[in-house]
Amino acid sequence: MTIVPEQLFLLGNLVIMVAYAAIMVAIVVPVRRAGQLRSNKLAVATALIFFSCAVGHGLHAIATYRSIVAAGAPAHLHGVGWSWPSAIWDLITATIGVYYWTLRRGYGVLLGGGSIYVSPGETHRIDEADARERAARDVAESHRATLAAVAEHTDAAIIGVDLQGRITAWNGGAEVMFGWRAHEIIGGPVSMIGDESGAEQQVEILARINQGERHVAYEARRLRRDGSPVELSVNLAAIRDSSGAILGASVVARDIGAAKEAADRQRALEERTHQAQRMESLGKLAGGIAHDFNNILAIIVNYTEFAIEAGAGNDDVRADLAHVRIAADRAMNLTRQLLTFTRGDTIQPQDVDLNAGIGEVRAMLDRTIGEDIALFARPCDRPLVVHGDPGQLQQVLLNLAINARDAMPDGGTLVIEADEAELDGEQLNMQPTVPAGRYARLQVSDTGEGMSAEVAAHIFEPFYTTKPRGKGTGLGLATVYGIVTEAGGSINVFSEPGVGTTFRIYLPLATTEAGAPVPVARGAAPPGGDGRxxxxxxxxxxxxxxxxxxxxxxxxxxxxxxxxxxxxxxxxxxxxxxxxxxxxxxxxxxxxxxxxxxxxxxxxxxxxxxxxxxxxxxxxxxxxxxxxxxxxxxxxxxxxxxxxxxxxxxxxxxxxxxxxxxxxxx
CATH class of the missing domain: 3.40.50.2300 (Response regulator)
Structure with missing residues (x-):
């Protein structure tokens, strides 16, 4: 049988139609298996192109077949079922299909979103990009692991809190600081580590963070698991997601209790140093005034005596001069007190039993202190021997007792005591400071009006007084200060307005060398608390x-x-x-x-x-x-x-x- 051109055209279209249909199936099947018929739009579009080409060649084949059937055999070259341009186009599309199929054997099908085929060179570049991305992810993960380790093992408490106040993160520092294990507290309310006022503060701070405040720093007191307080310095910062929405807050808390104690001690030490410097300056000033004034008083007293002798027979003049002499004696007594304060007066130290001094002072006070004041004297049960001037030590007790009497205009209680005390040298409210050791202690306590902290800071300064004008010179406590410091001792004052005042005077025992107290004899170490x-x-x-x-x-x-x-x-x-x-x-x-x-x-x-x-x-x-x-x-x-x-x-x-x-x- 002779094959005519129309039959050849029909056969070619059928072959091309089948080939294009096969290519379409080769594209669609793996894409469908990968579940990318909707996402891999490029693959679907390519399949549709080959499908439309297959349909076109099928239509050509149908038209040719109808032409052959209508014309009968043999078919004429001029039949309407085909033409040379169509035949040439079909040959070109067939060649393209063959070319596509050969390429497919050397190229891998990439079932990723947005692409179908990737050349070997492109695959290498993509692999390199993937390797770089994986390396970057590994580095980032390593950094996150390092940061997590640092956060977990730092001494500071690092806590995560959501906007509802629930704890979402709890590091090792928080476990040590508060006593709660992470699994015990995560998911619980942050109020577990605070009292009622602390819980209110936490709610307020979280509200500020939620309103957009980026950072909040403050100091607060929180509670450990056992109920004991801990002083904290707290820093809060907002935690945001990738879109910038606030998810909660990160809390970094540090224990500043020890730092506060150190600051308190440093402040007290500075105040004590300033007080000592001020007293030294005032002492120099008062000493200069006292010496110069004594020279003037010497002239006044002597010329007054001369005038008294010359005025013999004139009683009125002699009486007036006697008043001048009395006033001069009072002035001399003031300068003597100033010299005592500045350690410029002559003293005669010797061993003195303070118990005997308390007895003598009580005998004097019983006659003068007043019936509305209850006086109690409590000497030590054993001798308390110190090295000092007996008259000056007696003056110390008298001055303090008189001040106590004046502070109790409506009556009250005055107690004078003596005993031994042991100092460790670290007391911060001593004026001046003394080394560690055992000391004799005199205590003068009253239930009077008391003093504020501002007044107590100045009571040993000469001429400082809170008494009404004409009722006090302001030299009584300055004299006490001078006598005590001259004896190598120190004074401690405790007072509250409306409550009363206690003066404690510490003097070195006579068995101790001057200026070098015996070190404190430490007894057995106190037993531990055992968690009580x-x-x-x-x-x-x-x-x-x-x-x-x-x-x-x-x-x-x-x-x-x-x-x-x-x-x-x-x-x-x-x-x-x-x-x-x-x-x-x-x-x-x-x-x-x-x-x-x-x-x-x-x-x-x-x-x-x-x-x-x-x-x-x-x-x-x-x-x-x-x-x-x-x-x-x-x-x-x-x-x-x-x-x-x-x-x-x-x-x-x-x-x-x-x-x-x-x-x-x-």
Whole structure:
């Protein structure tokens, strides 16, 4: 059978149609298997092109077939089913299909979004780009791992908090600082580490972060798991997602309790240094004035004597001159006090028993102090021998007693005591400072008007007085200061307005070489706390921090409160093994707090502390003499030993009950 051109044209179109259909299937099948019929638009478009070409060649084949059938065989060359241009075009498209198929064998099909075929060279470039991206991801992941390790092991507490106040992150520093493990606290409210006021502050800070504030820094007090407080410096920063929306806050908290204590001590040391410098300057000024004034007084006194002798027989003139002489004597007494303050007066030191001095002063005061003031003298139970001028030491006690009398115009209680004390050389409120050692201690306490801190800072300056004009010279306490410092001692003053005042005078014992006190004989180390809980009640924040640090370092758990009411609430909530409380506090006294605590826990040990002497508190019935009292200032060893004694005592210390006498400290 002879094949005519129309039959050849029909066959060619059928072959090309099938080939294009096969190519379309070769594209669509892997794309479909990859699930990219909708996402890989380029692959689908290419498949549609080959599909349309296959349909076109199919239509050519149908048209040719109809022409052959209509014309019969043999077909004429001029039949309508085909033409030379169509045949040439079909040949070209067939060649393109063959070319595509050969390329397909050397190119990989890339079923990624946006592309079908990638050449070998392009594949190499893409692989290099992928390798660079993977390396960058590895570096970033390494940096994140390093940062996470740093955050986890830093001493600072790093905490993540969402906008609802829930904890989302908790590093190792937070575990050490607060005592909570990460799995115990993550997901819980941030109020778990704060009291009521702290929780309100946290809500306010998170609201500021949510409103767009980028960074917040502040200081705050938070609570550890055991209820003990921790002073913190806190920095908050907003946490944002990739779109910039605020998700929460990162919190970095550092314990600044030790730094605050150091700052308090440094400030006190600077104030003490300034006080010493001021007193030295005033001493030089007063000494110069006293010496010059003594020269003038010598002239006045002698010429007055001359005039008195010359005025013999004229009684009126002699009487007037006698008044001049009396005034000159008073002026000489003032200059003598100034010289004492500046250590410029002649003294005759010798060994003196302070007990004997207290007895002599009491005998003088009994006749002069007034019936409305109760006077108590408590000498030491053993001799207290110091090296000093007897007259000057007696003057110290008289000056302090007279000041106490003047501070109690409506009556009150005056207590003079003597005992031994041990100083560690670290007390910050001593004027001037003295080395560590054992000292004789004189205490003069009253229930008078008291002094503010501003007044107490100037009381030893010459001519400084709070008395009305004409009622005082301002030299009494300056004289006391000069006598005590000349004897190598120091003074401590504790006073509160409306409560009273206690002066403590420390003098080296006579067995100690002048200027070189014997080092403190340290006893056995105080026993550890063994995790027992002490509730410390002290309204002086700096002292509360010191006590907390001492007790915590010895193994005790410490709960602190600034007022009696706050302490009572903490006790009801958390309990304690012993109560260490100040005696005199605003609103609620230490004894009253002890009464309330003993209603719930009758056997709870109580140790009192006060800046007032035990003799004064016992005499005025604020605190019975049988109750344990730790007198301020105290050393760390004294505190720990007394706390241990209170815990080990077979009987507890109940607070005194009953009304308080008029004039007693509040």
């Amino acid at each position: 809980t002490i509730l410390v009640v002290e309204d002086e924040a700096a002292l509360a921090r010191v006590v907390t640090r001492i007790l915590t370092g010895a193994g005790y758990r410490v709960l602190t409160a600034g007022t009696g009411a706050e302490a009572h609430a903490i006790f009801n909530e958390k309990g304690c093994d012993a109560l260490l409380t100040d005696v005199i506090m605003p609103e609620m006294s230490g004894p009253r707090l002890a009464e309330l605590v003993h209603e719930r826990a009758p056997g709870l040990p109580v140790l009192y502390m006060s800046g007032y002497s035990n003799g004064l508190l016992g005499t005025t019935r604020v605190l019975g003499e049988e109750f344990p009292l730790l007198e301020k200032p105290f050393t760390a060893d004294e505190l720990l030993h007394r706390v241990h004694e209170a815990l080990a005592a077979p009987t507890f210390s109940r607070a005194p009950s009953g009304p308080r006498e008029t004039g007693a400290p509040r």
